[in-house]
Amino acid sequence: MNNFVLNYGYFSFGHDENKLLNFIRxxxxxxxxxxxxxxxFFLKSEAMPQALTESFRGHFGKDCFFLVDFPSWRASGALxxxxxxxxxxxxxxxxxxxxxxxxxxxxxxxxxxxxxxED
Numbered sequence: 001m002n003n004f005v006l007n008y009g010y011f012s013f014g015h016d017e018n019k020l021l022n023f024i025r026x027x028x029x030x031x032x033x034x035x036x037x038x039x040x041f042f043l044k045s046e047a048m049p050q051a052l053t054e055s056f057r058g059h060f061g062k063d064c065f066f067l068v069d070f071p072s073w074r075a076s077g078a079l080x081x082x083x084x085x086x087x088x089x090x091x092x093x094x095x096x097x098x099x100x101x102x103x104x105x106x107x108x109x110x111x112x113x114x115x116x117x118e119d
Contacts, residue, residue, distance in 0.1 A: 001031060001032075001044045001045070001046060001090060002044065002045055002046065002047075002049075002069050003042065003043070003044060003069065003070055003071065003072055003075075003087055004042070004043040004044070004045060004049070004052060004067055004068065004069050004070070005040065005041075005042060005043075005066075005067070005068050005070065006024075006040065006041040006042075006043055006056070006065065006066070006067050007039060007040050007065065007066040007067075008020070008039060008060065008063070008064070008065040008066070009039070009063065009064055009065075010038045010039035012063050012064075015063070019059070020059060021035075023056075023058075023059040024041060024043070027055055027056075029045050029046075029047040029051060029052050029055050030043050030044070030045050030052075031044045031045055031046065032044040032086075032090060034083065034086055036079060036080075036083055042083070042086070042087065044090060049067065049068070049069045052067060053067050072084075072087040072088045075087065
């Protein structure tokens with residue numbers, strides 16, 4: 001699977017982020033997507049760059065956009081680990097489990113759930 005970066009003018013006149021997201025979501029050439037920040041999507045696709053570019057012309061029309069394919073081993077930068085995981089392996093790791101509540105809070109919760117003595 002190939003990695004692509006799609007950059008576009010987020011503040012362009014007439015840009016609609018929801019329409020773009022729907023276009024990406026339902027684009028038959030895009031297998032996976034991830035939006036790390038405004039104006040940029042990382043995409044995964046089996047398509048050649050030219051075919052993917054042509055598919056996006058249907059959305060952007062005459063507006064400017066930039067699409068480049070890249071092997072993940074050639075990429076670098078300061079991104080969260082889950083984005084690197086996704087770029088390198090095609091999946092985002094599950095979110096970390098929530099930390100245990102403080103001990104005092106646990107005792108309060110247990111007291112609410114304890115059976116009541118009915119005399």
